[in-house]
Amino acid sequence: MSPIDVVDVPDPGQWTSTLAGSADDACELLTAIDHGAELEILVVLRGREGLRMLRTRVPAKDPCLDSAVAVLPAVAWHEREVAEMFGVTFAGHPDPRPLLLREHVEAPPLRRSTPLPERIARPWPGARDAGARRRPTPPPGVRNSWQGRDVDEGAP
């Protein structure tokens, strides 16, 4: 497996100017990672020396980043997907239509804060209990959860 060079771009305002130096590389992908308070936007490029990843972070509330389409035309569809799935606004994108979602969604589906409707409508089979389970009492203020997942109170 080829190693990947990771380049952090601490200031999102420098995103497109930093990418301009890689205009000759092939763009493999652009995607986002939800870190809660921040979204990380990353680009993977393939140059003559190998793979390189450039990444930056934007606040999770009203995330906005300059579109890199002028520098790397291949990110056009990737930015559209990140826009609809994470709610990121790519300023200056020439064609900001949704890419995959055909219907309007209430919240960006791939954000951790967005519960998927199907997973709400369908009760989690793991919440059922044989009845003899001794669940540790959570400290005050802690959400009643088991292994980080919400469980039904008094599930049969």
Place this chain on the structure above:
Amino acid sequence: MLAPFRARSALRLAADPGLGIDVIALGLACCAVEVDAAVAAGLLRPEEAGDDPARVRILVVAGTVTTPLAPVLEAAVHQGPVPDAVLAFGACASTGGPYWDSPTVVNGADLVVAVDEYVPGCPPRPEALCRAVAELASRVAAP
């Protein structure tokens, strides 16, 4: 506006001397690789699709039905020569599979078209495809 669907190539079951089955495979995702594997193993033979009414036409949905592809699936079944039966190959085509919670996935081909047989698996083996196709075809051919 979708162009009318025309099956350009069909696959024929290698072991069907008397039955006469044409398999039209809609390779939507990874399960399509198992259809290719069936061809590579000689279980299915690629041929020009014909309109011989004496042969049983089975349309195999091999892969995840995503929301943009749902109208294409519907067109494939209802436009052009109508298949005698539809087979959902794999978990995604049967129920949405592991992607049942995705907003861009239709949870099963049977939400778009009538499905006559479901083959579980992720992906199912090529032998499972041919067994299910043969069983479905004999069920369809029987009066």
Place this chain on the structure above:
Amino acid sequence: MTTSPRRGVLRLIPSACTSCMICAQECPAWCITIDAHTEQVSEPGARRPRSVSVLDAFSIDFGLCMYCGICVDVCPFDALEWSPEDDHAAERRDALVHDVDRLAAH
């Protein structure tokens, strides 16, 4: 029995299952459903009865299963294992859900 490398379908050994629910909790596709209750079993000489989990229902929906094997790996009692059988095509969608008797017979 488990020497075959083929992962056709999952087999349950009901006598080994304690309905601990770990497989149902860890399954990424949510395809395992378990119903169980507890019974008090008195033993001679014991000061108080013991709680025993009794399995009422165990089903796997193979329409959703992605055959990852996480349930086999996490079961602390090795009650789930792979079976090489792979002939489970069904005419109806609900026939893809296998109950405990069918799972034990794979």
